[in-house]
Amino acid sequence: MITISSDVIRxxxxxxxxxxxxxxDSYGYELSRNIREVSEEKYIIKETTLYSAFARMETNGYVESYSKNAENGKRRTYYRITDKGRNYYKEKCEEWNLTKEVIEKFIAK
Structure with a gap:
């Protein structure tokens, strides 16, 4: 099975x-598992990549973190998207559509 290179999807x-x-809202492990499931196992985000993204997005104001006790009593850090993050998400979707349009011109059919 072909998987997506972390360089391509970074x-x-x-x-x-x-x-x-x-x-x-969600926490790191749950998000990692969901990315794996949604991508049908074609992309597995590395833990360091995920937590670097959280730190960067929190610094940029795209997400906020908060602590919450899980059902097992363990304290977890959860993340929630901000209004600024919603706008950034929309921009990234538009960028993706343009990127896809350009790259498809160079893919043999």
Whole structure:
């Protein structure tokens, strides 16, 4: 099975994370698992990549973090998308559509 190289998809990790946060607040492991499931195992985000994205997006104001006790009593850091993050997500979707349009011109059919 072919998987997606992290180099190819690096610029769209934020888009995937924000998409999932549009659905509901979440924590790192759950987001990682959801990315794996939605991509049908074709992309597995590395933990370091995920947490670097969280830090960058929080610094840029796209997400906010908060602590919450899980059902098992363990404290987890959850993330939620901000209004600025929603706008950034829309911009990244528009950028993707343009990128896809250009790249498809160079793909043999």
């Amino acid at each position: 610029g769209y990790n934020d888009t995937m994370i924000l998409y999932l946060l549009l659905q509901n």
